[in-house]
Amino acid sequence: MIFKNIKKILVFKLCCFGDLVFITPTINALKHNFPDAKITIISSSWVEKILPYMTDVDEHIIYDPPERENTMKKIKSARYLIKMLKQERFDLAFLGHRTGYFGLILFLAGIKYRFGFDVTKFINYNEHFDQTVYEPLRYLNILKKYKFEINNASPVLVQKKSRNEILGKYNIPKNKFIIGLFPFGGINPGTRMEIKRWGLENYLQLINMISNNLKEISLIVFQGKEKDETINIDLTEYNILGTQYENINLYKFDIDSDLISVCNIFISSDTGPLHIAAAFGVSTLSIFGPSDPRIVSPAQSHIYGNCISPKPAKSRQIHSYIWKEIECSPCYTPETSIDRRNKKYWKGNSFICYKGTTACIKQISVDEVYAKLSVMIKLLNN
Numbered sequence: 432m433i434f435k436n437i438k439k440i441l442v443f444k445l446c447c448f449g450d451l452v453f454i455t456p457t458i459n460a461l462k463h464n465f466p467d468a469k470i471t472i473i474s475s476s477w478v479e480k481i482l483p484y485m486t487d488v489d490e491h492i493i494y495d496p497p498e499r500e501n502t503m504k505k506i507k508s509a510r511y512l513i514k515m516l517k518q519e520r521f522d523l524a525f526l527g528h529r530t531g532y533f534g535l536i537l538f539l540a541g542i543k544y545r546f547g548f549d550v551t552k553f554i555n556y557n558e559h560f561d562q563t564v565y566e567p568l569r570y571l572n573i574l575k576k577y578k579f580e581i582n583n584a585s586p587v588l589v590q591k592k593s594r595n596e597i598l599g600k601y602n603i604p605k606n607k608f609i610i611g612l613f614p615f616g617g618i619n620p621g622t623r624m625e626i627k628r629w630g631l632e633n634y635l636q637l638i639n640m641i642s643n644n645l646k647e648i649s650l651i652v653f654q655g656k657e658k659d660e661t662i663n664i665d666l667t668e669y670n671i672l673g674t675q676y677e678n679i680n681l682y683k684f685d686i687d688s689d690l691i692s693v694c695n696i697f698i699s700s701d702t703g704p705l706h707i708a709a710a711f712g713v714s715t716l717s718i719f720g721p722s723d724p725r726i727v728s729p730a731q732s733h734i735y736g737n738c739i740s741p742k743p744a745k746s747r748q749i750h751s752y753i754w755k756e757i758e759c760s761p762c763y764t765p766e767t768s769i770d771r772r773n774k775k776y777w778k779g780n781s782f783i784c785y786k787g788t789t790a791c792i793k794q795i796s797v798d799e800v801y802a803k804l805s806v807m808i809k810l811l812n813n
Contacts, residue, residue, distance in 0.1 A: 433577075434544055437465045437522045441542065442488075444527035445475040445496065447619040448703025449727070452586045452710045454527050455485055457570040461525065462487035463582045464574075471519070477620050481688060481707065484588040498621075509536055516540035526551060527570060529560060529769065546573050562765035565731040588710040590692045597689045603649055604680060608808065610641065611694035611713075613653040613686065615660035616702025623781040624763065626789050627700045629718045631662070636797045637698075637804075641679065644801075645808070648679040651694065653686045653704065696807055698800070700792070701727060712748055714811060716804055719754040720792030721784070723761035728752045749807050753795050760791040 440461055444454050451474065462470060473492040474482060482491045494512060497504035513536055523544040524537045531552030537545045538553040547554035558573040571581050598605050614634040617624035638650060654661045662683060684690055686704055688711075691697060697708035697715050701722045709715050709729035717728055725731060730750040754760075763782060771777045775785045 434523065437468050437544075439519065439521045439523075440465065440468050440470045441516070441519070441521040441524040441537075442470065442472045442527070443524060443533060443537065444472065445494065446477055448478055448481060449701075449706040450527065451478050451481055451485070452588065452703075452706040453566045453727075454570055455586045455588065455710065456567045456581070456584050457525060457527075457574065458485065458487050459583055459587070460571060460574055460579055460581050461523075464579050465523075468522075471521070475620065481588070484590065484688060484711075486587060486589050505532075512536055513539045516542070525570075525573075526554060546577075548573070560765070563726065565726055586706065586710040588688075588692075588707065590689070590711060592689060594693050597693050601682070601684070601690065603651075603682065603693075607647050607649040607680065608812070609649045609651060609694045609696075610804075611651045611653060611691060611697040611708065612638070613655075613697070613699035613702065613704045614662075615653075615655045615657075616700055616704065618655070618657050618660070621780050624721075625659075626721050626782065626784050626792065627702060627763070629700050629720075629792055629795060633795075633797055633800075634698075637800055638681070640797060640801045641804075642681070644805075645679065650679055650681045651690060652681070652683045653690070654683065655686055695811060696804065698804070705729065709748075709750060714747075714749040714807060715751070716800070716807060717750075717752040718792070718795055718800065719752055720789065720795075721760055721763040721782075723764065724752045724754050726765075747811060749810055751803055751807060753799060753803060755791055755794045757791050757794070759786060 471490040524542045526547035534553035548560040549557040614631045617627040692711040699705045
């Protein structure tokens with residue numbers, strides 16, 4: 432390896448939850464190749480709560496970039512960031528964004544080795560951005576090009592508390608199978624992608640189906656922090672939430688990494704909490720519409736490419752997804768996701784269904800999800 436005297440490493444990935452999870456194998460690989468180096472990750476306050484669960488990270492820097500359209504604020508913010516990074520004297524930086532703006536910042540900060548994708552200016556060690564590759568491997572391919580040893584390609588988060596400790600804190604029975612459901616998501620700083628959502632009504636029907644057919648189950652329904660991610664309708668007609676069933680326990684909580692980590696199965700669309708669950712070793716059932724499960728679903732985490740001594744998936748972990756793959760899906764791709772000038776897909780900060788139907792997600796039935804869930808429960812209980 433040509434890289435010498437690497438003492439301080441910067442991993443630059445500001446957002447969002449799923450993206451931070453996907454870059455964890457790269458962080459682990461950097462630590463594996465430079466075990467004595469100090470690794471710092473710079474991220475936005477949006478994802479701050481997940482940073483303590485990331486392994487091989489020694490220090491966190493929180494940085495919130497200014498609004499995209501405010502040029503003067505961007506210049507002022509860039510100056511501040513360059514000065515701060517210069518003071519830290521990083522030897523190597525890994526940039527997880529495809530933007531020359533951040534590439535320039537790393538260059539002006541005097542970081543000698545700057546890793547990233549070939550579409551990013553001012554990066555001097557790069558690899559082709561292949562949008563058909565499973566996202567964690569896409570990052571790792573940059574390191575593999577320069578002969579880094581890759582010890583594990585599967586995203587990993589580490590829980591600091593015991594399962595019993597978490598369950599005891601929230602008064603959840605310790606001897607029951609736990610299913611977590613997150614009906615929302617698709618919201619990031621400055622971006623809205625509600626077309627990824629399967630819909631609260633479908634989840635409520637799924638909950639009723641579970642309660643009528645399964646025993647010894649605890650259900651946790653998670654809600655988000657945004658206004659349209661809260662369960663604020665009258666749910667008495669569904670006879671759920673706050674009601675103690677004979678066969679199951681039902682709970683409603685704000686989204687919480689600790690609670691996600693104790694689930695046996697986590698169900699949601701393509702959104703951050705889904706990938707957090709998978710990284711904690713939780714089995715997942717994901718519902719896909721506009722995005723491509725072949726490049727972002729946890730079900731692809733068993734694909735290691737040419738990694739050295741890959742860490743095997745947990746024997747009690749299963750990942751499954753449902754995707755109709757209709758003619759216009761996937762429309763939310765690595766290319767369309769960053770091109771906001773494309774009015775076919777973007778309306779302001781919202782990624783929209785250009786056909787106005789969201790058929791890719793609406794065609795997935797409650798019966799279909801329940802059937803797949805039933806199979807997963809049987810496999811996990813055997």
